[in-house]
């Protein structure tokens with residue numbers, strides 16, 4: 001019988017993760033300088049926020065960050081999954097860094113705590129093996145004759161065409177998720193809901209995270225390739241924004257698997273429950289200094305309290321990958337990789 005939060009680690013997982021690290025590093029090394037993130041390269045702002053843990057939470061939810069009512073200073077990096085043009089369909093990221101969080105973290109660096117979310121409830125790969133297969137198809141596409149079609153087609157489309165022919169058409173579930181994931185056209189980063197897709201511990205429980213916007217901001221009429229940055233900056237120039245930060249408990253291990261983030265957990269069976277509010281005050285989140293500051297940050301779902309340990313194969317793979325990739329990105333750009341100091345961020349925000 002499957003126990004709540006129970007992981008099951010395939011015997012070949014370590015080797016697959018090593019392969020993923022090598023493949024991802026190779027792609028990064030071959031990129032043009034300065035090196036941007038291999039995934040989620042473009043951001044729309046470096047946003048100041050507060051993460052306010054609810055008072056009077058049910059005892060079941062009071063673990064780790066949520067044990068006591070508290071307010072943590074926070075920073076949010078909103079990003080595109082792949083595209084540099086905001087008018088194109090894409091997945092979008094919301095990476096949150098909390099400051100002044102006491103206690104040892106699973107990545108032992110500083111007092112910061114990260115959450116990494118996207119604007120889709122599920123992820124297209126089941127585990128490290130699923131991701132490796134897809135990545136292999138992508139690498140082959142990069143070397144194959146098809147990219148030569150880039151004379152006629154954008155390179156990305158030619159490569160994805162090859163990935164479709166060699167891999168995705170045999171994996172209709174992954175294809176459907178990927179299509180839905182990369183076809184979002186939000187009016188503003190403040191208008192979307194974001195999910196962890198993968199599970200995490202909440203003390204003895206397993207949960208998924210999500211951030212739900214309170215109210216949709218007025219659309220910002222812009223046809224610019226940077227329309228998401230413009231919409232974010234326009235809204236925050238005059239108005240606050242906020243998100244409810246919520247958890248969904250794994251109540252039925254069979255239908256709410258730990259090892260398959262392609263499966264959405266049914267909110268009818270286990271409703272989302274609010275544990276905190278993210279408050280974004282009026283500010284200017286896109287000064288050149290702030291944009292550079294966020295460029296040099298690194299987020300990692302493993303930078304967290306042990307009470308919120310990431311669970312499942314995709315998360316286990318991300319531990320080594322995010323660490324290796326962000327280190328190499330910083331090295332190649334000649335920038336020191338260190339967790340940011342809150343006062344440094346506050347100075348940039350105040351200036």
Ligand code: HEM
Nearest residue numbers: 037038039040077093095116117118123196299317325326
């Ligand atoms: C095995 C699966 C995955 C791989 C190999 C992978 C790979 C990566 C890499 C290499 C980066 C850039 C790291 C850096 O240079 O700092 C990244 C960033 C990111 N990933 Fe993943 N990822 C995976 C799964 C996921 C999942 C399940 C989510 C869903 C929430 C996700 C959301 C993001 C976001 C939002 C960022 C941007 C973080 C930032 O703002 O710095 N990834 N990913």
